[in-house]
Amino acid sequence: MASTLSTLLLVAAIAAVAVLLLRHGRPAVAAVAPQASVPQGESAVDILKERYARGEIDHEEFDRRLTHLLNR
Numbered sequence: 001m002a003s004t005l006s007t008l009l010l011v012a013a014i015a016a017v018a019v020l021l022l023r024h025g026r027p028a029v030a031a032v033a034p035q036a037s038v039p040q041g042e043s044a045v046d047i048l049k050e051r052y053a054r055g056e057i058d059h060e061e062f063d064r065r066l067t068h069l070l071n072r
Helices: 001-023 045-056 059-072
Strands: none
Touching: 045 059
């Protein structure tokens, strides 16, 4: 009985050390939403066209934003 208990304690200690080592090696995860990356050299108008093509915005929203971008 004593050898079984000492074996369990040894296994628990090894597992605890393994968990601590694995957690220590990882960077902390940020609690913010990931931001969409914008490829270099892509203009705001190009991005707007892509959003319209994907159906993220409707025609009226596309026209409104395009007018705003072109009148800056």
